Amino acid sequence: MRLLVIGGSDAGISAGLRARELDPTADVTLLVADRYPNFSICGIPYHVSGEVPHWRNLAHRTTDDLEAVGLHLQLGHRAVAIDPAAHTVTATTPHGDETTFGYDRLVVGTGAVPARPPVEGLDRLGPADGVHVLHTMDDTFALLESIKRRQARTAVIVGAGYIGLEMAEALTTRGLHVTVLEQVDQVMPTIDAELAEPLAEHLRAHGVTVQHGTQVHAVTADGDRLRVDTAAGSHHGDIVLVVTGVRPDVQLAADAGAALGVRGAIAVDRGMRTNLPDVYAAGDCVHTYHRILDRNVYLPLGSTAHKQGRVAGANALGGDAVFAGSLGTQAVKVFDLVAAGTGLRDHTARDAGYDPVTVATTADDHKAYYPGATPIRIRVTGDRTTGRLLGAQLLGHRGAEIAKRVDVFAAAISYGASVADVADLDLSYTPPLGSPWDAVQVAAIGWERVSSAVPHR
Amino acid sequence: MRLLVIGGSDAGISAGLRARELDPTADVTLLVADRYPNFSICGIPYHVSGEVPHWRNLAHRTTDDLEAVGLHLQLGHRAVAIDPAAHTVTATTPHGDETTFGYDRLVVGTGAVPARPPVEGLDRLGPADGVHVLHTMDDTFALLESIKRRQARTAVIVGAGYIGLEMAEALTTRGLHVTVLEQVDQVMPTIDAELAEPLAEHLRAHGVTVQHGTQVHAVTADGDRLRVDTAAGSHHGDIVLVVTGVRPDVQLAADAGAALGVRGAIAVDRGMRTNLPDVYAAGDCVHTYHRILDRNVYLPLGSTAHKQGRVAGANALGGDAVFAGSLGTQAVKVFDLVAAGTGLRDHTARDAGYDPVTVATTADDHKAYYPGATPIRIRVTGDRTTGRLLGAQLLGHRGAEIAKRVDVFAAAISYGASVADVADLDLSYTPPLGSPWDAVQVAAIGWERVSSAVPHR
Numbered sequence: 001m002r003l004l005v006i007g008g009s010d011a012g013i014s015a016g017l018r019a020r021e022l023d024p025t026a027d028v029t030l031l032v033a034d035r036y037p038n039f040s041i042c043g044i045p046y047h048v049s050g051e052v053p054h055w056r057n058l059a060h061r062t063t064d065d066l067e068a069v070g071l072h073l074q075l076g077h078r079a080v081a082i083d084p085a086a087h088t089v090t091a092t093t094p095h096g097d098e099t100t101f102g103y104d105r106l107v108v109g110t111g112a113v114p115a116r117p118p119v120e121g122l123d124r125l126g127p128a129d130g131v132h133v134l135h136t137m138d139d140t141f142a143l144l145e146s147i148k149r150r151q152a153r154t155a156v157i158v159g160a161g162y163i164g165l166e167m168a169e170a171l172t173t174r175g176l177h178v179t180v181l182e183q184v185d186q187v188m189p190t191i192d193a194e195l196a197e198p199l200a201e202h203l204r205a206h207g208v209t210v211q212h213g214t215q216v217h218a219v220t221a222d223g224d225r226l227r228v229d230t231a232a233g234s235h236h237g238d239i240v241l242v243v244t245g246v247r248p249d250v251q252l253a254a255d256a257g258a259a260l261g262v263r264g265a266i267a268v269d270r271g272m273r274t275n276l277p278d279v280y281a282a283g284d285c286v287h288t289y290h291r292i293l294d295r296n297v298y299l300p301l302g303s304t305a306h307k308q309g310r311v312a313g314a315n316a317l318g319g320d321a322v323f324a325g326s327l328g329t330q331a332v333k334v335f336d337l338v339a340a341g342t343g344l345r346d347h348t349a350r351d352a353g354y355d356p357v358t359v360a361t362t363a364d365d366h367k368a369y370y371p372g373a374t375p376i377r378i379r380v381t382g383d384r385t386t387g388r389l390l391g392a393q394l395l396g397h398r399g400a401e402i403a404k405r406v407d408v409f410a411a412a413i414s415y416g417a418s419v420a421d422v423a424d425l426d427l428s429y430t431p432p433l434g435s436p437w438d439a440v441q442v443a444a445i446g447w448e449r450v451s452s453a454v455p456h457r
Numbered sequence: 458m459r460l461l462v463i464g465g466s467d468a469g470i471s472a473g474l475r476a477r478e479l480d481p482t483a484d485v486t487l488l489v490a491d492r493y494p495n496f497s498i499c500g501i502p503y504h505v506s507g508e509v510p511h512w513r514n515l516a517h518r519t520t521d522d523l524e525a526v527g528l529h530l531q532l533g534h535r536a537v538a539i540d541p542a543a544h545t546v547t548a549t550t551p552h553g554d555e556t557t558f559g560y561d562r563l564v565v566g567t568g569a570v571p572a573r574p575p576v577e578g579l580d581r582l583g584p585a586d587g588v589h590v591l592h593t594m595d596d597t598f599a600l601l602e603s604i605k606r607r608q609a610r611t612a613v614i615v616g617a618g619y620i621g622l623e624m625a626e627a628l629t630t631r632g633l634h635v636t637v638l639e640q641v642d643q644v645m646p647t648i649d650a651e652l653a654e655p656l657a658e659h660l661r662a663h664g665v666t667v668q669h670g671t672q673v674h675a676v677t678a679d680g681d682r683l684r685v686d687t688a689a690g691s692h693h694g695d696i697v698l699v700v701t702g703v704r705p706d707v708q709l710a711a712d713a714g715a716a717l718g719v720r721g722a723i724a725v726d727r728g729m730r731t732n733l734p735d736v737y738a739a740g741d742c743v744h745t746y747h748r749i750l751d752r753n754v755y756l757p758l759g760s761t762a763h764k765q766g767r768v769a770g771a772n773a774l775g776g777d778a779v780f781a782g783s784l785g786t787q788a789v790k791v792f793d794l795v796a797a798g799t800g801l802r803d804h805t806a807r808d809a810g811y812d813p814v815t816v817a818t819t820a821d822d823h824k825a826y827y828p829g830a831t832p833i834r835i836r837v838t839g840d841r842t843t844g845r846l847l848g849a850q851l852l853g854h855r856g857a858e859i860a861k862r863v864d865v866f867a868a869a870i871s872y873g874a875s876v877a878d879v880a881d882l883d884l885s886y887t888p889p890l891g892s893p894w895d896a897v898q899v900a901a902i903g904w905e906r907v908s909s910a911v912p913h914r
Contacts, residue, residue, distance in 0.1 A: 010893065043888045046827055057826040060893075162887075291883065303886040306893040324881035331885035340885055369514040370503055403890035404861030411865050411882055415872030424781035425868055426748065428788035428797055429760040430619075431500045433860040436467065436517075436763040 001026045003316050004089055004101050006079045006252070007109030008032030009041065010302050011283025013060070014309025015107040015316065016071045022317050028071050029101060031091050033078040036137040038066060042302050044140050045163070049170035055137065074101075082106065082256035084276045105278045105316035108253050108266065109309060112246035112284035112300050117158070117183075120218035122242065129221055130239040134163065135246065143241070152176055152238035156228045158216050159244035160187035162332040165199075167241055168208050169335050178208045179235045181228065183244075185213035190330065191341050192379055194360060195395040199339055206335045209235075246300055248285045262287040263298035270323045272312035280316050282308035291325030291414060292343055292390060293352050299328050327391075329410045331403040338398050340406035343391030343413045346381055355384040361446035363439035365400035367431040374400050378443035380409075382419040384451055389419045392443070401433070408440050419447045458483045460773050461546055461558050463536045463709070464566030465489030466498065467759050468740025470517070471766025472564040472773065473528045479774050485528050486558060488548050490535040493594040495523060499759050501597050502620070506627035512594065531558075539563065539713035541733040562735045562773035565710050565723065566766060569703035569741035569757050574615070574640075577675035579699065586678055587696040591620065592703065600698070609633055609695035613685045615673050616701035617644035619789040622656075624698055625665050626792050635665045636692045638685065640701075642670035647787065648798050649836055651817060652852040656796055663792050666692075703757055705742045719744040720755035727780045729769035737773050739765035748782030748871060749800055749847060750809055756785050784848075786867045788860040795855050797863035800848030800870045803838055812841040818903035820896035822857035824888040831857050835900035837866075839876040841908055846876045849900070858890070865897050876904045 003019050005012045008030050016028045030037065036059070043058040052058060066073060076094030083089070089101045114133035116122055125131035127142040130150050134143060146152065155171045157164050160182035168178045180187065180203065186196040187203070187210060200210045211232065218229040219240055228235045248265040250258070259275040261267030265287040272280045283305035287296040304326050314321040331340035349356035358381045364373040376396035382389050392409035396402045412422050422444035429436050437445070460476050462469045465487050473485045487494065493516070500515040509515060523530060533551030540546075546558045571590035573579055582588035584599040587607050591600060603609065612628045614621050617639035625635045637644065637660065643653035644660070644667060657667045668689065675686040676697055685692045705722040707715070716732040718724030722744040729737045740762035744753040761783050771778040788797035806813035815838040821830040833853035839846050849866035853859045869879050879901035886893050894902070 040824060040826070040888065042886070043824060043826055046888060051828055052826045301886070303884065303893045307881070307883075324878075325883070327883040329883045329885045331887045331890055333887055333889045338887075338890065342883070342885070367497060367500060369497070369500055369509045371508055398889070399856065401858045401861040403885045403887065404858040404865060407882070407884045407895070408861060408864045408868050410884055411868035411874075412872070414878075414882055415869070415874065417868075417872060421781075421871075424764070425864070425871055426764075426782070426784040426786045426799070427760065427864045427867055428786045428799070428860045429499070429758070430788045430790055430795075430860065431497065431503060432790045432855070433788055433795065436760045438864070 001317060002102060002104045003028045003107065004103035005030040005107045005109060006089065007111060007283070008037035008073065009039070009109065009111050009283065010305035011111070011309035011312070012107060012109030013038045013066070014306045015109065015280070015282060015313035017069065018310045018313030019317050020070050022314060022319065024070065026317060030071055030073050031077040031079050031089065031101065032073055032075050034136060034138060035075050037063060037073055037075065039137055041135065044134060045166035045170040047140060048143065048167065049173040051173070055140065079252055082252060082279070084256050084279060087278065106280065107312045107316055108274070108279060108281040108285060109283045110249040110252055110285045113249045114242070115245045115247050117216070117242065117244045119216050121220050125219055125221065130226055131219060132239065132241050134167065134241060134243055143239070146239050147174070150224070150238045154237045155179070155239045155241060156181065156226070156235050156237035158228065158240065158242045160210070160212060161189065161243065161245060162330065163243045165203065165332060165334045167243060168203060169206070172206055172208055179237065180208060180210050181214045181216055181230060181235065182212040183215050187212055188332070188339055191339055191393050192345060192358070195339060195377060195379065195393055198395060199334060199337060202335055202337050246284065248298065248300070250285055253281060253285070262296045265298050271315045271321065272308055272323060273315065280312040282312040289323055289325040291327050299326050301326070301330065327410050327413055329406060331406060333398055336398050337395060338400070338402040339395050340402050341391065341393040342406050342410040344381055345391055345393070349381055349383070349390045354390060356381050356390060357384045357447070357451040359447040359450040361443045363442040364435065365396060365439060366433050367435055370431045372399070376400050376402065376405070376439045378439060380419060380443045380447040382447055382451060387418040387420060389413050389417050389422060405440050419444050423448070458774060459559060459561045460485045460564065461560035462487040462564045462566060463546065464568060464740070465494035465530065466496070466566065466568050466740065467762035468568070468766035468769070469564065469566030470495045470523070471763045472566065472737070472739060472770035474526065475767045475770030476774050477527045479771060479776065481527065483774060487528055487530050488534040488536050488546065488558070489530055489532050491593060491595060492532045494520060494530055494532065496594055498592065501591060502623040502627040504597060505600065505624065506630040508630070512597065536709055539709060539736070541713050541736060544735065563737065564769045564773055565731070565736065565738040565742060566740045567706040567709055567742045570706045571699070572702045572704050574673070574699065574701045576673050578677050582676055582678065587683055588676060589696065589698050591624065591698060591700055600696070603696050604631070607681070607695045611694045612636070612696045612698060613638065613683070613692050613694035615685065615697065615699045617667070617669060618646065618700065618702060619787065620700045622660065622789060622791045624700060625660060629663055629665055636694065637665060637667050638671045638673055638687060638692065639669040640672050644669055645789070645796055648796055648850050649802060649815070652796060652834060652836065652850055655834070655852060656791060656794060659792055659794050703741065705755065705757070707742055710738060710742070719753045722755050728772045728778065729765055729780060730772065737769040739769040746780055746782040748784050756783050758783070758787065784867050784870055786863060788863060790855055793855050794852060795857070795859040796852050797859050798848065798850040799863050799867040801838055802848055802850070806838055806840070806847045811847060813838050813847060814841045814904070814908040816904040816907040818900045820899035821892065822853060822896060823890050824892055827888045829856070833857050833859065833862070833896045835896060837876060837900045837904040839904050839908060844875040844877060846870050846874050846879060862897050876901050880905070
């Protein structure tokens with residue numbers, strides 16, 4: 001069995017590892033376009049900030065680790081064509097030659113590429129001018145080089161999604177003054193405005209200039225600096241970072257005849273099979289089955305890429321693994337706060353045909369008498385008609401176990417729990433770490449109290 | 458509707474609050490034997506340690522709070538007789554008189570009393586001699602008074618359950634040298650020895666003398682000090698604290714004809730109904746429905762008392778609430794470590810007819826490259842035949858979100874999840890707080906790997 005994998009990031013590596021685990025005789029080769037297999041893209045902000053001093057530490061596993069479990073890594077090999085009929089992939093080598101790899105089964109894990117918003121001037125500017133995107137290790141090195149070369153003291157970040165906010169913290173930690181511009185009228189558009197607003201305040205309290213509801217029109221080199229124009233005025237920065245989301249990198253697969261699905265991502269079933277024979281795909285290049293919506297969405301997340309890669313690796317070897325689905329569960333640390341969410345929000349639930357009610361509560365992370373208690377804001381979304389738990393969003397202090405509290409909700413949603421069921425869970429309690437009714441249960445009880453008084457729409 | 462509640466701790470207060478919430482016209486009276494309604498017994502160690510400077514802060518709610526929601530508190534009223542036929546309760550007043558309260562519905566929340574182990578000398582020694590139990594605020598005041606009066610510099614704690622360990626930390630924090638003696642051959646008998654051993658080492662590293670597998674034979678006053686004799690030798694302390702568990706306080710209910718259940722606790726159904734008409738009971742005085750075992754056990758925990766009290770309060774008003782059941786979920790912080798567990802362990806699962814396999818894994822709480830990562834030891838117990846998740850135990854650093862990670866397992870167990878389901882959950886990931894495969898999922902995958910190779914028993 002020759003398994004060929006295109007891509008050396010989360011999905012591709014997971015597929016290769018799983019295949020070798022299931023069949024130690026499988027011949028597994030990975031084509032890795034750059035020289036950084038299995039790097040944690042999510043960790044880039046912490047290298048930029050200086051908290052991870054050496055970039056090599058961002059690797060989930062070293063090249064030696066990967067080769068030790070029998071993965072053949074072809075670094076610097078960029079796949080340029082798949083021939084599904086011939087079961088071959090053509091790639092360029094580090095020397096610029098072309099070479100061809102045969103396969104019995106193929107896993108496509110080409111990932112995503114940064115979306116370039118339609119901003120005047122962006123097409124003409126790049127790393128040499130101090131204008132950056134951030135998706136690969138090479139992007140990271142270019143950004144760090146720019147900061148050094150331009151002796152950057154100010155940065156403008158276009159986009160206040162989770163990467164934008166993590167980078168705002170990272171660059172602030174490095175000593176830069178940061179301005180964050182966001183088109184939508186709040187930071188972190190994946191959480192409700194009621195939680196985004198205190199998050200924006202927290203950024204401001206740490207010296208970040210935050211402007212949302214601000215469409216960026218143009219970026220221009222202005223002497224040694226860069227000027228970013230918005231309807232509300234101009235901002236100057238020594239560097240500009242554009243982090244406005246990603247789009248799936250599908251050209252290779254599409255050229256080979258792969259059907260595309262939601263948002264132009266590669267269409268796969270829950271076994272990560274494409275429409276092409278013996279070709280699987282996983283990670284940021286595919287659409288993702290959503291566990292509550294029961295349909296495919298585009299939700300590129302590292303945790304999902306690992307899971308999908310594992311399914312693809314198993315099935316490429318003849319297995320019958322099924323991707324259980326995503327809830328879009330996410331957590332982001334911004335300075336001393338953590339924002340997290342899982343499942344549906346009010347408007348996404350309504351769009352999906354539910355009769356949602358979203359109720360906000362605030363409860364301490366642990367008993368107030370024990371030192372260090374901090375409030376957690378929780379917004380629970382449930383279906384008024386059935387009582388089903390649909391989603392939850394949390395905002396609290398980084399020490400308040402927010403990341404695992406959202407996971408309690410994620411677990412409950414996954415099993416079809418009602419909101420009331422969450423209040424009934426036997427959760428742990430010790431005064432330094434919780435309360436007899438945990439904050440997630442206070443939120444569930446609060447939801448029940450309010451929702452029973454809200455008329456159906 | 459006259460609702461009478463015997464007991465002013467977690468179960469009784471929860472019942473009263475729920476009744477008033479459901480029917481603001483209900484006449485709710487609570488007979489509170491001492492003067493400390495709604496105190497957090499679980500918080501006592503943190504007042505003893507000095508971390509909670511004023512004992513009043515240990516109250517979940519003040520007397521004023523409770524009265525503001527319409528609870529009539531009869532402090533210093535100890536119930537001495539229930540007449541179920543006449544629907545009356547006789548109580549002694551603070552002045553030593555007797556008085557009688559009528560009721561339409563009664564909730565018994567008499568709680569538990571400390572178990573006194575059969576140790577020579579214990580019957581003759583008490584707080585005046587520096588020998589203490591610890592279950593009430595009065596016990597707490599007596600202990601603190603003893604520490605002061607005897608200028609205690611050393612303490613011997615008999616019992617290394619969670620209260621014994623929390624008190625070992627508390628007294629060490631106060632500056633005492635502490636010796637902990639435990640009859641069973643490990644500390645924290647509610648978790649597996651493999652996790653208890655590093656916990657004992659951690660206590661030792663903080664200066665606590667830990668001796669397990671040590672039966673205490675006698676306690677004797679020895680000059681100004683106390684001598685505790687074991688088969689392995691004698692230990693001296695200025696004070697002795699006996700914390701070897703509790704037994705349900707059922708005399709009052711039993712005298713009135715209440716049927717008793719497991720371990721002599723008051724027998725109740727899942728609606729918290731006793732066999733006596735219009736009499737409900739909840740909290741440490743009753744047996745508790747176990748969610749996996751599907752039978753009653755004795756599992757006195759504050760979080761459970763709150764939930765049972767809430768059910769009793771609702772049903773006393775004619776509701777049909779059902780106690781969902783306990784998993785024995787528990788967390789305890791001991792210095793810088795947290796031990797936690799939920800569900801069944803290997804031997805309890807085997808006794809219940811399962812074919813359990815328990816697998817140990819260790820994984821970091823978050824990505825190792827981000828500063829401050831610490832290892833979490835997890836032991837997952839699952840049924841070999843069905844793959845069902847039965848229990849989990851965790852040990853890790855206090856900052857490693859152990860308490861909420863055990864809750865993810867608790868949620869999964871509650872919904873009948875398989876171990877494999879845990880690996881499929883869409884849990885949150887951000888490098889400072891987690892990993893693409895969270896530690897709980899590394900544990901689940903580890904279990905699957907090992908269990909598939911273990912033959913059936």
